[in-house]
Amino acid sequence: MIPGWLIAVASLGYLTLLFAIAYYGDRRSDEGRSLILNPYIYAFSIAVYCTAWTFYGSVGLAARSGVGFLPIYLGPTLMFAFGWVVLRKIIRISKVHHITSIADFVSSRYGKSHVLGGLVSVIAVIGIMPYISLQLDAISASFNVLLNYPELSNSGSAIDLPLFGDTAFWVAVLLAVFSILFGTRHIDATEHHEGMVAAIAFESVVKLVAFISVGVFVTFGLFDGFGDLFARAAAEPTIAKLMTMEVVGAQWAPLTLLAMLAVFCLPRQFQVTVVENVDENHLNKAIWLFPLYLLLINIFVLPIAFGGLLRFPLGTVDADTYVLALPLAEGAPALALFAFIGGLSAATGMVIVATVALSTMICNDLIMPVLLRFAWLHLSEKKDLSGLLLAIRRGSIGFILLIGYLYFVLIGESYALVSIGLVSFAAAAQFAPAILAGMYWKGASHRGALLAISGGFLVWAYTLLLPSFALSGWLPAGFVERGAFGIELLKPYALFGLDGLGHISHALFWSLLVNVGTLVVVSLLDRQSMIERIQATLFVEVFRQGGTAGVGANIWQGSVSVSDLRSMAERFLGSERTHEIFAEYARNKQLDRPMAGNASGELVQFVERRLSGVIGAASARVMVASTLKGEGVGLEELMQILDETSQVLEYSRQLEQKSEQLEHASSELKAANERLTELDQMKDDFLSTVTHELRTPLTSIRSFSEILHDTPDLGLSERQHFLGIIIRESERLTRLINQVLDLTKIERGRMEWQMSDVDLAEVIDHAVSSMHHLFEEKNVTVDIRQPETIPPVRGDRDQLIQLAINLLSNAEKFCPGGNGRVEVALESGPKALTVSVADNGPGIPEHEQENIFEKFHQVRSDQTGNPMGSGLGLAICRGIVEHLGGRIWVRSKPGHGATFFFTVPFVKQ
Amino acid sequence: MAKSILVVEDEPNIVLSLQFLMKKAGFDVRVASDGEQALAAVEDRAPDLILLDVMIPKRDGYDVCQTIRSNPDYGDIYIIMLTAKGREVDREKGIALGANDYVTKPFSTRDLTEKVKLLLQGAD
Amino acid sequence: MKDDNRSSERLVALFLFGMVLFNPLVVGLFDVGAEIRLFGIPVLFLYLFIGWAVLIGLIAAVAESAPKDSKPTSPPTRPAD
CATH class of the missing domain: 1.10.287.130 (Signal transduction histidine kinase, dimerisation/phosphotransfer (DHp) domain)
Known part of the structure; x- marks a missing residue:
């Protein structure tokens, strides 16, 4: 039991907070420090998909059909996986063409057609009407539950109370005021409502936290976790049935498809996902963050539903209100109030975005074209039309909420939340074929789209909307039971005898069949006009056109003076914005003089695009055309x-x-x-x-x-x-030939190495003694210095002997005759043994030291100028050492002898 | 008086063999083992013929040949170039620089002796 | 654009994978009644939610490894204007 004033204060306080966020967001945007320039806020704003229907209705549906509510959320997950392909293209097209709404998108694609834009707007308004009424219902019902629990916990029985009706009315008024404040504070050529998006994202967080709080309270407060809850639920045969697919029936796949289409065709989803998108890259995160959000908000749906079914005797409490009733019944009014705020968030978020999106459509695609066409002379007298635009939009918001309220009062009570929502989904889905075909098939024609959407809509109205009137008593009940004019085949829930699918699947099947069929057949038979072909190409090839729509720049070549163009733009944009736009154009074109005389085709098109951001593509085209004198370039x-x-x-x-x-x-x-x-x-x-x-x-x-x-x-x-x-x-x-062969083998890797553990000291001794005669002949003394113990190295003994002999004979050659001295030293390093061979010969000039190991590089003796060897010995030495993983180098100071060093790694332990 | 021959060669064994051959043919033989020694020897006393190896230290055979040919005083010195390089270009280069003949190592001792004799006798 | 296409292809593959994952026939395989529960949770629920989470994880993995379009898109810069 919560006092009414507290609920009212909490609600108003929360809405004020929202407004403050929106206001702050708008101010930041004006200052150029956008608040919403991050993918997380973008993803959260898309979660406006979860309305009061999700918040209350999912539990209600789960209480009737188990996992039957899931397709509504699995569909969007699948669509977003596909989103890279489809959504990205929609977003790119919309940016390039300054699309302001889904009606604008369809109208722009099919030759900037007024008729189509108007049709889509009307369908959107009619189709969304039940959805908005659903939100009003949810807010007033939840308010009622909170106020009157436990007496009036079943919303169905509360409808007759005058107070209740009043609640919904005041909710509608309040939401109208808020939507106007959020969405139509000023006219903006970019048509971004940054403040609104920030507020919506915040609301998404609130509703998620609120719902999960209730879920945790039920699962872990009332029950002992998931296991306990499910175990007790399974013990009840009626609830146990909900844990199977049996209760879901044939609805599963059709509902998934429906949700896939709705997630981008619902006007409010198009608004937040496409129109309000500030950076295409945000989609990269959103395609998994948004589905993740859906997953999180759905985790506790089944536990709450089962908790409610276990807690309340069957039929005493409407399952749609479990989210509130459970905390109230278990003495947690504060949580109930929080849950109420969460539901309020879900509902207001939907209503605000939907009305802003719809009012833009009504204004740009319905009213403005009519006004421009039939009352142009009258309008032209007005200096500033931006005030008129705002007034039309504000009026539209009021109108939308009014008819939503009327639907709620007249019809709403006969439906559960979920059914109403699905009716709207099915209406929105009628736009999908025209949108998808429009992006991938150049041949899809204006007439095709017009007839397809009309046909689909008529089938929808016949199979879903009219029955809802009939069930509410506004049409004869026999319409549903026996079909129109008593013809069995025309029964709205079983058209042409198709029965047993469920109303929604049935309507979806027939309407999409008619819709797609008409689109394909008519388009194939049709001949497109030029403007259609242009727009079709620009849409389908948006990525190939380099993301620019500049190709058609020459369309406006009739003469219009810059000042005429400027005054026309001022009427819609106000003088300040117009000034900015013209300045921007001049800046982009790097014009240093003020523009005068006749406007260039490019400038005219630039203005048209900016204008279409405000009044829609079709109207902008009419406006610009009206100011042009003379012929433009032919469309051909x-x-x-x-x-x-x-x-x-x-x-x-x-x-x-x-x-x-x-x-x-x-x-x-x-x-x-x-x-x-x-x-x-x-x-x-x-x-x-x-x-x-x-x-x-x-x-x-x-x-x-x-x-x-x-x-x-x-x-x-x-x-x-x-x-x-x-x-x-x-x-x-012979020696030379052998050396050439050796070197070639080493270089080609064909040398056969007999690898073993070798005692290098023994190798040196062997080499020295084999050259004994040579040294004695030339009277050269040989000293060997070596540590007492030397670990073995890994190598080929014969090759190592060869290496030592090469170096020793090298030293011998350079030693002066008579007092030559050669010193051989072995030294253990950490990883390898270093051997040095020093002579007291003439030494090697510094510039020679680097390439002395190249083959055929001969050092000539200074005295005789004779080459001292074949020039292969050292090259072979290097080949051997490097093969064994060591290094060879020389140090020498000319006149003081030369010392050759080489290392051979020890045997690895 | 016996004709004089300057052998310019840095391989001692080849020097020895040339010395033996030329002496046997009745010529007066002097030896130089690099380019500078060769030019010094020519300046000291111009020989009638030079057996000039191309690959010698300090100044190579081409250089020595060119230097001698640039001095008109030495216009009547015969030059036979010896080389281990057998390519036709090397031969042409030697002839272009003013050598009278060009012999590739290893050479036939009889042919070489004949060539020397021919040049020196023709000069008489 | 090549890497971009690669990511697109992978995401479309994931979309198809999701179609299989949530196909009524496949879901039906896990429809084993209320009495069989894993970790206290009915197998049907467990399958749907874990399958869903895995799908989202895979989408995230592909999307996050995709190269970013370097072109800033708002306000749209259009050289031709």
Whole structure:
């Protein structure tokens, strides 16, 4: 039991808070620091999908059909997964064309048609009327429950009280005032209501928290968690049945489809998702955040429903009010009040957005075109039309709430919340075929869309709306039972004998069948007008047109002076906004002089777009056309331009692709060619050097052989000497050939390595002793310094000996004759053994040190200028060391000898 | 008086063989092992013929050939270039720089001796 | 645009996956009555809600890994104007 004044104060306080948020949001927007520039607020604002119907009605439905309420939320989840494709395109199109509502979208797509825009507006208003009445019902019913519990907990029986009727009326008035304050504070060319969006997002948070609070209270307060609750529910046969699909019936799939369509076709969803979208990228987050929101708000629906069924004897309390009744019955009035505020949030959010969206439609697509067409002369006398626009919108909001209230009073009581909502869903779904076909099929025509939507709507009205009148006594009851004029086949709930689907599925089937069928057949037979073809192309190819609608810029080439255009715009936008828009255009075009004389086609189109943001595409077109004197460019011509443009775009795109591929291929070829040239050069150099090195010993051998052959009288000692040379040079030749082979093997990775654990000290000893004679001959002393114990290294013993011999003979070669000294040192490092071989020769000039390990790089002795070796020894050394995972380098100061170092890693432990 | 020959070569064994061959053919032989020594030797006393290896230290054979040919005083010195490079371009380069002949290593001792004799006898 | 298309394809695949997940026939497989409960929760409910959560998670994974359209869209910048 909560006193009425407290409820009233809490409600008004909450609404004031909302308004404060909206006001703050608008102010931030005016200051250019938008509050809603983040994807989370965007996602929360889309959650306006969850109305009082969700808040109260889901529980009611769950109490009757178990999981039967879920399709309403699974549908949007699926649609949002698809949203990347569909929603993103709708959003892009709407941004490019300054679309202000779903009616504007449809009208703009099908040749900026007034008739279509008006039709969609009328259907939207009629279709949403039950939905708005549902919110009024919910607010007043919940108010009533809170006020009178437990006496009047069943809202169905409360309808006759004058007080109750009054409640709904005052709720309607209050909501009208709030909607006007939220949505029509001023006319804005961008048609964004940032303050409203911020407030709606806040409301979404409130209703979510409120609902989950009640859910937690029921599940964990009244029961001992989910397990306990479900166990007790399962014990009751009537409730246990709700845990099966049996109670859901054939509704599951049709309802999922219906919700999929409704989530973007309901005017308020189109408003928050498309019109109020400030950044396309926000969709990336919204496509999973919004479904997540739906999941969270639905988790406790079943527990609350079962809790209510367990707590209240059957029929004593309306299941639609469980959310309030349970806390009240269990002595938690504060929670009940919070839940009421949550429900209020859900209802007001829906009403505010829906009325703003509908009033924009009524104004832009219904009233303005009529006024402009039939009373143009009269209107033109008025200096400033922005006041008129606001007045029309405010009046529309009042009108919408009024008919919502009337529907509630006259018809509403005969339906449960959910059924009413679904009636509206089915009406909105009639827009889906025209919208979807319009975005993907250029051939969908104006006449097709007009007849399709009309046909679908008529079937909807016949199968859903009229029966609701009949059931309320406003039409003869026989209409439902026996069909129109008593014809069985025309029974509204079983058209042509189709029975057993459920009213909603039945209506959905027939209306969409008629709708889609008409759209396809008529469009195929139809011939589109030029303007239709232009708009169709612009819509379908919105991504290909580069997101701009600038292609048709030349449409307005009739002459209109800039000042005429400006005064026309001022009538709708006010002088301040008009000034801003013209300044923006000048800025974009970087014009430094004020515009005068005749307006360019581009400027005219720019103004038309901005104007369409305020009064809709169709009206804007009429307005601009009326100011033009003389002929514009023919539409034929424009269509041609458009076609050519898209062809050129496509062609240049292909060209670009091809040239990119070519460029890529040629750069690959070039690189390969360079590499080949390089390899060829290397091979050439190598061969040239090798042949040179081979020819030198060969020359000596041949010369002395011929000398010996041709000189039979040669002295013995000379003969011996020459033969000795032949032998040594032959050896040199052999060595050289072996080295070339070795190096080639190492470089190609074809060397066979006999890897084992090697004692490097033993290897050094072996190498030194094998060169013993050479050192003695030249009188070179060899010192070996080594630690006492050396861990083994991993390597090929023969190759390591080869390495040591190469370095030692290198040192020997450079040592001065007579007092040469070679020092070999081994040193253990942390990971590898370092061996150094030092000589006291002339040293190596610094510039030589870097490439001394290149093959055929020969260091020539300073004194003789003779090359000191084949130029392969060090290259082989490097090959061996690097293969074993070590490093080789040299340190030398010219004149002070040279020291070669190499490392070989130890055997891994 | 015996004709004089300058052998410019940095491989001691080849020097030895050329020295032997030329002496046997009756020429007076001097030896230089790099480009600078060669030019110094020419300046010291111009030989009648130079056996000039291309790949020698300090100044290579082409350089030495060009320097000698640029001095009109040495116009009557014969130059036979020896090289381990067998490519036709190298041969053309040598001839273009003013060499009288071009011999690729390993050479036939008889042919070389014949060539030298031919040049020097023709000069008489 | 390529990566964008990739994400689109994945999301459409998820949409189809969702169609299968919530197909009445598939849901029917988990319609095993009130008496069989997992963690105290009827199997039907558990399937629907966990399936739903998984679907949302997958959508999130695809959407969050998608490249962002760098073009700011509000106020729309239209060079042709």
